[in-house]
Amino acid sequence: MADDVCMIFFRRGRGDLDTAAAALSDRQATIRRTTDEFGSELSVNWADGPPLRIAFVDEPHVREEAAELSENSPHAVEMGRCEVRYEILIDDLDSVLDEINTLIEVQATLQTKTGGFMFNSWNGSLTGPD
Numbered sequence: 001m002a003d004d005v006c007m008i009f010f011r012r013g014r015g016d017l018d019t020a021a022a023a024l025s026d027r028q029a030t031i032r033r034t035t036d037e038f039g040s041e042l043s044v045n046w047a048d049g050p051p052l053r054i055a056f057v058d059e060p061h062v063r064e065e066a067a068e069l070s071e072n073s074p075h076a077v078e079m080g081r082c083e084v085r086y087e088i089l090i091d092d093l094d095s096v097l098d099e100i101n102t103l104i105e106v107q108a109t110l111q112t113k114t115g116g117f118m119f120n121s122w123n124g125s126l127t128g129p130d
Helices: 017-026 061-070 093-098 100-114
Strands: 004-010 030-036 039-045 052-057 084-090 117-120
Touching (some): 004 061, 004 100, 017 039, 017 052, 039 100, 052 100, 084 100
Antiparallel strands (some): 004 084, 039 052
């Protein structure tokens, strides 16, 4: 179970787990897909950087959580339209932040590909697409 998570919220039809795998592979990441009783996820890393796990969530609660997280922000209206999200699951935040390049590359790739909004659980930061 991940202790920390970065979530990329976006509109349905702009991506899924296959889209994420292709976009990250295009950036020369090493991608491994795993499937268990809870679903599929990707394991992603560059060179000797820490692995990150990526899940795709398409559940009714995503839209509600997007609205809650963006309440009173300039992104509230657009975030309220987001029905799906990627979750970048982080098991050891300190090691990921020590080698920040992998996280930044994954975040930027997925946010750019989807035109999504990024929320980091560890600092409450919410950023919109460029």
